Amino acid sequence: MNEKQKKTYLRKLMREKERIFQTLGLLEKAEKEVSGKEVGGVPTHIADLGTDVFEKALEMNLSDSERKILLEIDRAIEKINKGTYGVCEVCGKSIPRSRLEALPYARNCLACQVELEKKQSETY
Numbered sequence: 001m002n003e004k005q006k007k008t009y010l011r012k013l014m015r016e017k018e019r020i021f022q023t024l025g026l027l028e029k030a031e032k033e034v035s036g037k038e039v040g041g042v043p044t045h046i047a048d049l050g051t052d053v054f055e056k057a058l059e060m061n062l063s064d065s066e067r068k069i070l071l072e073i074d075r076a077i078e079k080i081n082k083g084t085y086g087v088c089e090v091c092g093k094s095i096p097r098s099r100l101e102a103l104p105y106a107r108n109c110l111a112c113q114v115e116l117e118k119k120q121s122e123t124y
């Protein structure tokens with residue numbers, strides 16, 4: 001994955017994060033704390049949101065699914081920074097672009113995800 005692609009996915013992840021914060025009405029608060037600076041053309045204010053804001057979000061009635069997605073997004077952003085983004089955590093193969101387009105914070109390729117979900121449903 002080249003730098004341009006990484007940036008594209010980073011933007012997607014930020015936008016998704018922003019959407020969740022917006023839904024929660026957290027964005028205004030967050031922007032007051034971090035004054036919307038930009039680095040390298042990528043608006044970083046959302047990425048810069050510290051644990052403070054995140055903890056506030058957790059204190060609020062953040063639903064489990066939203067909390068989970070936020071964690072997944074943070075994880076994906078971290079992986080972009082580390083250069084391990086887009087690689088399946090289970091089998092180590094590249095996650096297809098089409099899957100990342102649909103789910104930019106996907107951790108696994110589709111085949112592994114199906115396996116994981118099968119295992120999860122078996123434990124219930």
Ligand SMILES: [Zn+2]
Pocket residue numbers: 088089090091092093108109110111112113
């Ligand atoms: Zn896989």
